[in-house]
Amino acid sequence: MKKIHSNNYYSKLKKDKNKIKKEKLNLKLKIGFLLLFFVLLFVIIVPMTDKVKDIQYFTNENGSSRLVYDFPSFKHLLGTDAHGRDIFYRLAFGGRVTLAFTFVIVLSELFLGFIIGSVAGFTGGFIDRILMQITDMFNCIPFLPLMMLTAGIMDRFNPGDFQRIVILCVVYSVFGWTGFARLIRGEILNVKNKDFIAAAKTSGLSNIRIVVNHIYPVIFPQIIAVIPFHFARVMLTESALGFLGLGIRYPNPSWGNMLDAMRNLFVIKNYPFAYIPVAILILITTSAFWLLGEGAKEKLQKNK
């Protein structure tokens, strides 16, 4: 038992600490985190089970003797797809690929956007103008043609599967960092003229230290509210790319890939298990991110 001396300044602080209410999470945040947690559980744990080695989820080595578009059964929960591969396990592995892809892209876009936005916002003047022109240039590149070009190049050079995913990540983040750069530059411009920055400058801190230690904590809430929406948008574009055949190619599973069953009206009508679980999973994940974003926004508005 700790001895707390009464009526000391520090003992009063300790007592107050126990009384401070913890800030509750928003309902939206709770639902968002819950959904995301379940999706991550599914995606991380299912591929680690022992049954995976027996199930054909990746390639189809037996050729046409495999059942194509098999209905859900105990052997294949959720059935098989057009090439006889088990859909349930493809969902799990594809989830890993898609989520990792989204995560890496958003992180690299954040990184690039942070660097360029902070430099442009804080330095100002000529460098700011040049960097903003470069951002505008990158903004004007149309997305789908760029993706088609990369698919064309990769068709010719035939890289390995992993290299293909890396190239896609690089191209996508090169395309998409402009939004973050503009946002961060705008926020820094808002904050730059305030007194505490002048105080930091006069006390001799280097520029980088001012930006990292003083400006970023002020900007952070605004950016946190935008990031989950970006996750959702990247995930949706990844599925669109997979549908068009421009993203991750089979035999690598990916949620966008699995939706290519929807090209055929016959499949849509007769084999709903081929695409509805995928769509539901995409819906759940994107709504989880969306709810996280909305909840973060609401909490920030309340704190103001």
Place this chain on the structure above:
Amino acid sequence: MTKFLFKRILTGIVIIIGVSFLQYALLRLLPSDFIEKQFMGSFELSPEKIAELKNLYGLNNGIVTGFALWFKGVLKGDFGISFTDGRKVAEIIGEKLPFSFFLSLSALLAELAFAFALAVSSINKKSYKSKFAEVLTLLCMCLPTFFIGSVMQLLLFSGLKILPLSGALNAKNYILGNKASRIFDVILHLLMPVFVLIIAGFGRYFKSIKSNLNTVMKERYILNARLKGLSYKETIKKHALKNSITPVLTAIGGNLPSLFSGAMITETLFSLPGLGLLSYERLMSCDIPFVMAFNLLITTMTVLGSILSDILYAVFNPQVRF
């Protein structure tokens, strides 16, 4: 103000030239050209004839000379001749552009109207209408476009047999029908794609309108209008909506290029004869003049869109001055 416009237009032109050069370089640096894609592995053409063809098509120039030639042509108004067709690129784009533009424009207007209506009903946060609006936007923003399109095709064509599956016109109507039946047929064919575009697209407008509307409703002039005696509906119509329009304008300026580029996914799904499907095909076959002209169009529209949104922002908000 004019000085600002002048600067923006100048930088815009520089951006257009830079981006066009980048795209031309990318297209030329592709490993397999248009001719190789057509004739790869065939016995008809010997390598000398292939080199001759490449000279004819202008694929043997250096990148900078090729770009300079193309740009000179553009300044004169000649956008070149498409590789696949042999027709003028300006003609091809001019044929398909009104269709895509009409489709995207009608979808945009309907999206805006729908987003406004939903935002107005979600002012009072605790009512059921607002929760319904939020859940609806959530569902619509989180589904991929082609999923919505395919499900709608399934429901309305295979299930209820109301609307036609794809294309823009029935052949019978095109040949035999009169103008009225043709127009009616086109509208019937376009209903599903427009509906899909609306469902997929109203979410982002709804978000910005709602947040702006909430800040506007807390202003004092709204209270003043209510105290004067205006009903709830009238205050919203006369005061709130006009003041919450600014994010919509910036969003429209940013979405201007998509009005012209066509909605590639929806057009592929519904096989509509618009610019999206065409550009997809031409891009896959590396048809350089067409792709360059198309990208020029989109880049110009992007630059114009950003300038337009800034101008509209200044028009609607007199406090903003450059």
